[in-house]
Amino acid sequence: MKTLQGPSIFLSQYIRDQPPFNALESMASWAAGLGYKAVQLPTHLPHIFDLNKAAESQEYCAQVSETLRNRGVQISELSTHLQGQLVAVHPAYDKAFSRFAPSSLRLDAHARQQWAISVLKKAAKASQNLGLKAHATFSGSLAWPFFYPWPPHNAVLFEEAFSELASRWRPILDSFEESGVDLCFELHPGEDLHDGATFGRFLELVHHHPRCNILYDPSHMLLQHMDYLGFIDHWHSRIRAFHVKDAEFNASAQSGVYGGYQDWPQRPGRFRSPGDGQINFKGIFSKLAQYDYPGWATLEWECCLKDGETGAREGAKFISEHIIRVSKHQFDDFAAQKQEREAARELLGLDSRSSKKKAGTSHSRRNESKG
Known part of the structure; x- marks a missing residue:
């Protein structure tokens, strides 16, 4: 069995104009000071991390790695959540997601899609240059506006949507195969890949591609009322990244899973800092240890109540205390007999x-x- 790695922290929610959150060096020192051993890096902000340089220059990657190492952390994964979203966008969301692309492409949906595909391929190469094993992203969505079908279920519509999604992602997956890096889709409502059923359907259409894997985030499963522990039993061989994020669902007479268009504090289902919600993290860490999960436990802070810096400080301790240092010996070895x-x-x-x-x-x- 393997002891999983951690804690790591996803920096995306912390980046802003004020120090220490406006530069990679100072953010690395901040994270290390809280007890983190790694950082998950977003790739859409060149002043934090220049993806173009990282894909082209091993020297740049070596400099970034050394900068982080000198401050006590390393990179757990790169993230292309925003760019991955643009690989597949239904026209209903065209304007909402256009700001994720460079301003010159915002009025051209096809150009945005091609740009996003090229960015993902660069992320594969950059991950290889950095010696990383996994990469985090979103799948994008074509079918999501029809997730609760009315008019009634249209089988052909979903066949076409998933077939097109697979055709767009297949060359990206091949790039990750060439780079020796696992591409991990965060299963997330709003994405076509948002649960085990949709991931399984997609996996078949990409012919069980070896680099098609999962970023496991139990918060999205709890809010969908899924068995998030049973999910690990079923999909453990494909889980290659892990966001430690808590959630809770408090039944309401006024709204339910869909939230009633309310702000996060008023929704029955809402994200919380680790330990403040309802997720059984002891069970999760136990199963990941049981199945030899090879990656990192990464805090993704999204809480509708608690301050983010408080969540980061508490999160490092929370993850460290939940990581199971697996035993190299069976507890009853002392009584073993010759076989x-x-x-x-x-x-x-x-x-x-x-x-x-x-x-x-x-x-x-x-x-x-x-x-």
Whole structure:
């Protein structure tokens, strides 16, 4: 069994104009001071991390890695959540998501899509240059406006949507295969890949591509009323990234899973800092240890009540205390006995001579068959 790595922290929610959150060096020192061992880096802000340079220059990647190492952290994964979103955008969301692209492309949906695909391919190469094993992203969505179908379910519509989604992502997945990096989709409402059923459907259409994997975030599953522990049992072989984010669902007479268009504090389902919600993290960390999860435990702070810096400080301690340092020995090894066949037959009350006779007969039959 493996001891998973952590804690790491996703920096995206903390970046702003004020120090220490306006430069990678100072953010790294801040994170290390809280007890984090790694940072998950967003790639849409060149003044924090220049993805173009990272894809082209191993020297730049070496400089970034050294800068972080000198401050006590490393990179757990790169993130292209915003750019991945633009790989597939339904026209209903065209204007809402256009700001994720460079200003020169915002009025051209096709150009935005091609730009996003090129960015993901650069992220594969940059991850390789940095020696990373996994990458975090979103799938984008074509079918999401129809997630609760009315008019009634249109099977052909979903067949077309997922077929198109797979065709757009297949060359990206191939780029990640060439780079030796796992592409991990965060299963998230608003994305076409938002649960096990949609991920499984997509996985079949990309022919079970070895680099098609999952960023496991239990908060999105709790809010969908999913069995997030059973999900690990089913999909553990594809889980290659992990966001530690809590959530709670408090039943209301006024609204439910969909939130009633209310702000986060008023919704029945809402995100919380780790330990403040309803998620069974002891169970999650136990299952990830059981299944030899190879990656990092990364705090993603999204809480509708608690201050982010408080959440970051508490989150490092929370993750560290939940990581299971797996044992190299079984607890009952002290009472183990030699695993010898004759001793085993003796324990069973069987005649050891009959065991030898059977072995001799089998040996004779093999010799006869050779003759």
